[in-house]
Amino acid sequence: MQSSFQKHTSKIEQNALEEITKVRNLLQKDGYIVDEPTKKQYNYEININVGKDKLKFLVYFGKKGIKSVLQGNINSVLYKKLDSLINSKLNFHSEEITEPESYIGSDESGKGDFFGPLVVAAFAFDSGVRENLSDLNIKDSKELSDDEIRKISLSIKKRFPDRISVIEIQPKRYNELYESFKNLNSILIWAHAKAIEELQKKFGYTELVIDKFCSEDLIRTELTKKINNFNLLLTEKAERFKGVAVASIIARERILNWFETKSRQLKVDIPLGASENVNNVASHIKNKFGSDFLSELIKLHFKNYGNIKE
Incomplete structure (x- = not known):
């Protein structure tokens, strides 16, 4: 039975x-x-x-x-x-959660890109901010074009420069951290907590909203080291909340800027992602500038790097 x-x-x-x-x-x-x-x-x-x-x-x-x-x-x-x-x-795993009145939202970008930094952004959101964002197409950055991301991000930074916190981990530093932590989630946890801490000291908001990427206990443990009093909402598709969507846009714009700048400097169109085309470009850069130069542009733990070395 x-x-x-x-x-x-x-x-x-x-x-x-x-x-x-x-x-x-x-x-x-x-x-x-x-x-x-x-x-x-x-x-x-x-x-x-x-x-x-x-x-x-x-x-x-x-x-x-x-x-x-x-x-x-x-x-x-x-x-x-x-x-x-x-x-x-299809409306799957939707949670009936009310968006907090005032909170700090955070999101990351770049973790799926072989080239470039890992960026975590946090944004201090409240009802006053909501009114001043009503004219912008605020949504998950994955649903926006690159041009839209750049335009919206510029407007956000002009209106709310003090409400933004960004942790941009360049490839060389990222590889050092990965060598130490041996885990991408550990780097993300550290970066989210650091970005949130900066804004929490300024605004004192106790409500925190993070797009879920790992165990809640691990994030709570790191946040507790930096913040005394907080309520954590760790949820999938957190970009449905405006504050997290803003953070995702800010983070993505940093990634786009890095790729645009490096492509212009090297006179090579550096692609996003981790496809076969990415391997080809990485091999080209390695042959032209050397392995040491390439290692400061990429995330060494990706399988792509093993393919290039072979």
Whole structure:
């Protein structure tokens, strides 16, 4: 006879299967090649193939319910298109959470790019700021064009220079930190906490909103070292809150500026992401300027670097 826990677990797994089946049907209807859902220990997953581009959609199930994740190159056109399609047509894992009146929101950019820095930005948001942002198209930076990001970011920086905190970790420093921490999430936790701390000292806001990227306990532990009193909201798709969306735009603009500047300096079009084209450009830079020069432009723990060395 099944226990109530077993029944609950079976129901959650069934919900996960139904969710991923909906996504598969949606994608197939739009002409994408999608394989049958595969069950793993803690999730169901499907592979999505479009030419050489491959993405994976996973739905995890556990005691707290289900969670869906789209995996792949977040900077690719395919990723942005499918992410927008899935979230516009299907309202998955949405949480009925009210946006705080006053809070500090943070987000990062650059973690999926072989070239360039890792940038974490935080923004102090309140009702007064909301009114002064109403004329701007504030949304998740992944839903905006590069030109829109630059234009909106410029307006934000002019209006609220004191409400922005940015931690920009250049590749050389990033590689040193990775060598020390041995983990990307540890670097992100440190950077988010540092960016938030700066604004918390200025404004005293106790509500913090961060786009979820790892365990809540790990982030809380780091924040506690820097801030005495806070309420943390760690949630997926946190860019639905204006303060986090602003942070995502600020962070992304820093990344775009780095790529534009370095491309101009080196007279090489340095691409975003971690594709085969990125490897080709990295090899070109290595051959022209040397391995030491290249190592100060890239994240050495990426698999791309191993391919280049070979």
